[in-house]
Amino acid sequence: MVPTGYYMALSAALFAIGVAGVVLRRNVIVMFMSIELMLNAVNLAFVALGRGFGTADGQVIVFFVITVAAAEAAVGLAIMLAIFRSRETINADELNLMRW
Amino acid sequence: MPLWLFGFLAALSIVSALGVILQANPVHSLLALVMTLLAVAVLFIGLGAVTLGFIQAIVYAGAIMILFLFVIWLLNLQAEAGIAGGRLARRFFGAIAAAALMGELFAILSRAPSGGNLEAPAGYGSIHNLAMLLFSDYLVAFEVTSLLLLAAVVGSIALARRPAGARDGAVAPPRAAGSR
Amino acid sequence: MLIELLIAAIKVIAVLVTVLSLAVVLLWFERKGSALIHDRIGANRAAITGLGARMGIPNLGFINTALADPIKMFTKEDIVPEGADHFLHTLAPFLALFPVLITFAVIPFGDTLKVGGMSINLQAADLNVGLLYILATIGIGVYGIALGGWASNNRWALLGAIRASAQMISYELPLGLAIIAVVMTYGTLDLQVIVRGQGGVWFGWLPRWGVMLQPVAFILLMTAGMAESKRVPFDLPESESELIAGYFTEYSGGKQAAFMLTDFAEVILVAALVTTLFFGGWQVPYLYPDGFHLPGGAFLALPNAAVAIFGVIAFMIKLVAFCWLQTLIRFTLPRFRYDQLMRLGWKGLVPLGLLNVLATAFVVVAFGGPH
Numbered sequence: 001m002v003p004t005g006y007y008m009a010l011s012a013a014l015f016a017i018g019v020a021g022v023v024l025r026r027n028v029i030v031m032f033m034s035i036e037l038m039l040n041a042v043n044l045a046f047v048a049l050g051r052g053f054g055t056a057d058g059q060v061i062v063f064f065v066i067t068v069a070a071a072e073a074a075v076g077l078a079i080m081l082a083i084f085r086s087r088e089t090i091n092a093d094e095l096n097l098m099r100w
Numbered sequence: 101m102p103l104w105l106f107g108f109l110a111a112l113s114i115v116s117a118l119g120v121i122l123q124a125n126p127v128h129s130l131l132a133l134v135m136t137l138l139a140v141a142v143l144f145i146g147l148g149a150v151t152l153g154f155i156q157a158i159v160y161a162g163a164i165m166i167l168f169l170f171v172i173w174l175l176n177l178q179a180e181a182g183i184a185g186g187r188l189a190r191r192f193f194g195a196i197a198a199a200a201l202m203g204e205l206f207a208i209l210s211r212a213p214s215g216g217n218l219e220a221p222a223g224y225g226s227i228h229n230l231a232m233l234l235f236s237d238y239l240v241a242f243e244v245t246s247l248l249l250l251a252a253v254v255g256s257i258a259l260a261r262r263p264a265g266a267r268d269g270a271v272a273p274p275r276a277a278g279s280r
Numbered sequence: 281m282l283i284e285l286l287i288a289a290i291k292v293i294a295v296l297v298t299v300l301s302l303a304v305v306l307l308w309f310e311r312k313g314s315a316l317i318h319d320r321i322g323a324n325r326a327a328i329t330g331l332g333a334r335m336g337i338p339n340l341g342f343i344n345t346a347l348a349d350p351i352k353m354f355t356k357e358d359i360v361p362e363g364a365d366h367f368l369h370t371l372a373p374f375l376a377l378f379p380v381l382i383t384f385a386v387i388p389f390g391d392t393l394k395v396g397g398m399s400i401n402l403q404a405a406d407l408n409v410g411l412l413y414i415l416a417t418i419g420i421g422v423y424g425i426a427l428g429g430w431a432s433n434n435r436w437a438l439l440g441a442i443r444a445s446a447q448m449i450s451y452e453l454p455l456g457l458a459i460i461a462v463v464m465t466y467g468t469l470d471l472q473v474i475v476r477g478q479g480g481v482w483f484g485w486l487p488r489w490g491v492m493l494q495p496v497a498f499i500l501l502m503t504a505g506m507a508e509s510k511r512v513p514f515d516l517p518e519s520e521s522e523l524i525a526g527y528f529t530e531y532s533g534g535k536q537a538a539f540m541l542t543d544f545a546e547v548i549l550v551a552a553l554v555t556t557l558f559f560g561g562w563q564v565p566y567l568y569p570d571g572f573h574l575p576g577g578a579f580l581a582l583p584n585a586a587v588a589i590f591g592v593i594a595f596m597i598k599l600v601a602f603c604w605l606q607t608l609i610r611f612t613l614p615r616f617r618y619d620q621l622m623r624l625g626w627k628g629l630v631p632l633g634l635l636n637v638l639a640t641a642f643v644v645v646a647f648g649g650p651h
Contacts (some may be wrong), residue, residue: 002106006110006250008209009210010143012206013211015201015205016198016199016201017117019197019201020121024198027123029126029168032168034121036160040136040140041280051149051224054221056149056224057233059132059151059233060233060237062144064238064245066155066160067249068245068248069160070160070163070164071249072254073164073168075255078255081260082259090177093219127365127368131368131427153417155412162422162452166445167447226650227469
């Protein structure tokens with residue numbers, strides 16, 4: 001039986017890697033993928049804790065997280081398509097119209 | 101699940117996660133992310149959440165990632181030259197910040213109460229249990245989520261539709277001659 | 281422990297070898313069977329110098345063709361187009377082949393075989409969520425096709441790949457809906473339990489096969505399965521007269537062989553699924569674990585090994601019959617235009633599947649539980 005702490009450690013590592021991806025990469029699609037990575041890390045934590053406590057609530061929450069992630073990915077990518085059509089770039093450094 | 105299997109899957113998921121953020125070609129990043137998702141799906145199955153693991157493989161790795169792949173094609177993304185815009189300071193401090201975050205998370209989570217690894221009740225991760233919970237305790241959330249999906253479908257079609265009469269930039273691959 | 285591992289390994293190897301040999305037989309079906317349907321002589325030029333003729337056996341031509349084709353494919357030069365992504369170009373065919381082959385692990389091909397005090401379940405992997413596993417592997421199978429077209433640095437291949445992946449993910453929906461209807465009817469996701477539930481007879485003579493309970497789901501599964509495996513009439517992504525070869529234009533040699541193998545293996549997979557879910561799998565009509573109980577009262581006792589072997593033979597016969605059905609459909613119908621294909625999938629099959637699920641739900645609740 002693998003202790004829950006190991007799963008939490010893995011979840012923390014994946015989350016940190018996702019954060020690094022969002023900070024380091026300038027390509028918006030890769031930033032999206034890093035966000036999905038963070039969501040997966042959180043899903044893993046939910047399921048591991050749910051298993052540790054013996055309830056299935058963790059799984060239900062993960063079910064909803066997966067669904068919401070799907071909806072968010074669809075809408076976010078549609079926004080990216082619209083931006084690309086007008087600005088011809090999806091490098092986050094160059095999408096700076098709203099900066100002071 | 102046996103410890104060696106967990107170790108293998110953990111190593112696999114961390115290596116692929118690093119592959120996601122470190123590769124220049126977005127399609128390679130996507131493949132690495134698919135591998136991470138599948139490794140996490142197997143971890144779910146090992147934790148007893150069998151249905152959820154397969155749902156993750158079917159929905160996340162099998163559908164959402166293909167959506168990403170389509171968008172990468174439509175935008176005709178090439179491999180980036182130089183990750184992080186070439187500014188060494190940002191790369192350096194970004195890596196430091198991520199490492200600091202990971203250290204903090206380790207510190208906090210190792211003190212968190214994590215249950216006693218109680219024996220899972222019979223049929224723990226089965227579809228039956230999941231459905232009983234979804235349709236009784238979490239019914240409102242379920243219905244709201246279906247509305248959310250509907251809103252997402254309508255919204256993404258509305259956002260991504262070409263404005264009428266606009267010229268198509270260098271976006272999609274050229275149509276075949278004698279277009280259909 | 282070691283014995284169980286050995287038995288599992290033998291089962292896995294047996295399943296894989298059967299699938300791969302059946303794929304070669306399908307290759308022959310395509311050549312000679314299409315010739316039969318089109319009223320012409322098929323490929324008959326390959327010959328192992330005089331084999332057959334010298335032995336006085338008239339027509340051994342099919343073996344020669346079936347042997348020659350794979351040998352030809354594997355010994356051709358492997359070309360990677362200039363500017364293509366080497367890694368993905370090599371990975372894609374096998375990424376397409378792998379999910380299709382591992383799906384066969386959960387298809388039951390026989391009843392329990394009792395040998396030397398052990399009961400061997402004739403199914404390579406006894407998962408109790410077998411149907412979910414099949415849906416997952418079918419979903420993963422899209423990647424190989426999509427990446428194969430993209431990695432070729434060829435805009436027509438990319439077009440074929442986009443069409444292929446859009447078609448595959450569109451038809452996963454009716455496939456899933458058909459499977460849901462079957463799951464509701466039998467109350468389980470385990471394929472071996474579903475096959476066992478199709479034993480027995482109604483009214484004393486009608487075998488209790490799934491197709492009687494779920495005819496609409498059978499049609500849905502057959503159609504969606506053929507669309508998933510990109511067979512005619514749904515083969516626009518790889519249409520030979522329009523896109524040369526679509527997503528595998530730039531592939532030659534062993535990699536093309538892998539893509540072809542994927543095609544045939546998916547045909548076998550659809551046939552296996554249809555057989556297992558709707559036509560009783562390894563159930564022989566009137567054959568029970570202890571022998572034949574014919575309508576009219578005759579009873580023929582059989583040892584367990586004979587029953588199991590009958591089951592396996594029945595499964596193979598049904599499998600080959602459905603492969604032949606798909607080949608027949610392939611060489612008879614013209615292909616769908618892409619928008620017709622999408623329209624059929626989304627506007628035709630998905631509502632039909634949903635209505636079927638609804639109707640099944642009513643019937644199941646009305647009759648109080650599965651069956």
